[in-house]
Amino acid sequence: GENVGLHLPTLSVQEGDNSIINCAYSNSASDYFIWYKQESGKGPQFIIDIRSNMDKRQGQRVTVLLNKTVKHLSLQIAATQPGDSAVYFCAETSSWGTYKYIFGTGTRLKVLA
Amino acid sequence: GAGVSQSPRYKVAKRGQDVALRCDPISGHVSLFWYQQALGQGPEFLTYFQNEAQLDKSGLPSDRFFAERPEGSVSTLKIQRTQQEDSAVYLCASSLVGTTEAFFGQGTRLTVV
Numbered sequence: 526g527e528n529v530g531l532h533l534p535t536l537s538v539q540e541g542d543n544s545i546i547n548c549a550y551s552n553s554a555s556d557y558f559i560w561y562k563q564e565s566g567k568g569p570q571f572i573i574d575i576r577s578n579m580d581k582r583q584g585q586r587v588t589v590l591l592n593k594t595v596k597h598l599s600l601q602i603a604a605t606q607p608g609d610s611a612v613y614f615c616a617e618t619s620s621w622g623t624y625k626y627i628f629g630t631g632t633r634l635k636v637l638a
Numbered sequence: 639g640a641g642v643s644q645s646p647r648y649k650v651a652k653r654g655q656d657v658a659l660r661c662d663p664i665s666g667h668v669s670l671f672w673y674q675q676a677l678g679q680g681p682e683f684l685t686y687f688q689n690e691a692q693l694d695k696s697g698l699p700s701d702r703f704f705a706e707r708p709e710g711s712v713s714t715l716k717i718q719r720t721q722q723e724d725s726a727v728y729l730c731a732s733s734l735v736g737t738t739e740a741f742f743g744q745g746t747r748l749t750v751v
Contacts, residue, residue: 533678559739568642568729568742569681614680624671624733624740625694628680 533612535633544602546632548615553596555617559626560589560600564611572600572613602634610636642743644730650749651720659715659746663732670713671740672705673729681729687713688735720750 538544550558556577561569575582575589575598582589588601598615612633616626643662651657663670668689673681674697683697689710698705702720707713717724727747731740 561742566744568731568744570742571739574739616680624669624686625683625697626681626740628682631680 533631533633535635537635537637538605539637540605540607542605544600544605544609544634546600546602546613546634548598548600548629548632550596550598550615550617550627550629552617552619552627553593554619555627557618558589558591558598559616559618560587560598561614561616561628562609562611563614563631569614605634605636607636607638610634642730642732642741644728644743644746646746647744648747648749650751653721653750654719655750656716656718657720657748659717659728659748661713661715661730661732661743663711663713663730664741665711666734667732667741668710668735669733669740670707671731671733672713672715673731673742674699675727675729675745677726684715684728717748720748722750724748725750 559574560572562572563569573584573587573589575591586603590599612631614631615629618626645660670687672684675681685705686694687707690707702718704716727745729742729745731742733740
């Protein structure tokens with residue numbers, strides 16, 4: 526929605542650099558995780574997902590890392606572009622194929638030209 | 639349709655007024671969800687439908703909130719006697735059953751004055 530990220534942690538990255546966005550999740554029983562991107566005035570958009578039996582998954586320019594020991598998830602964006610500027614949310618759920626995602630508080634990514 | 643469509647895009651309601659928010663999911667998507675997103679926060683789950691059946695309404699904050707999907711396609715979220723704390727963006731998402739990638743609409747921004 527509009528003004529998403531008004532009071533969120535902000536990560537500023539130079540265009541072309543790599544970005545790393547971190548997320549700590551809460552439920553040790555969660556076994557499926559998703560990263561969403563939300564631009565101002567729009568709904569969340571799926572970026573990449575990972576199941577708990579994996580440590581790493583790669584997509585186009587994005588990589589998700591999962592550390593179950595410390596309940597930590599990260600999203601790496603390679604060669605960050607201005608179009609990557611948005612708020613990024615991690616979401617967790619306790620069973621693949623279910624619907625009840627628990628979203629984190631989000632991180633605002635600002636790409637500097 | 640091309641995506642999840644929500645209407646109205648913006649709604650201003652006087653405190654105590656009833657409102658109805660509409661969601662048109664992607665054609666063929668069995669699963670439909672409503673989320674509430676307060677300013678600067680991640681979305682929070684409200685309710686879930688599979689076809690016309692409301693399988694989970696545990697996230698609805700009070701009995702003033704009511705959702706329906708009578709024919710298994712379009713859904714309406716109704717809020718009775720709106721309060722200021724109801725001000726938020728209401729997001730609708732849909733997905734194929736048995737998958738986890740949910741497609742979100744742009745949301746309806748509700749402002750209660």
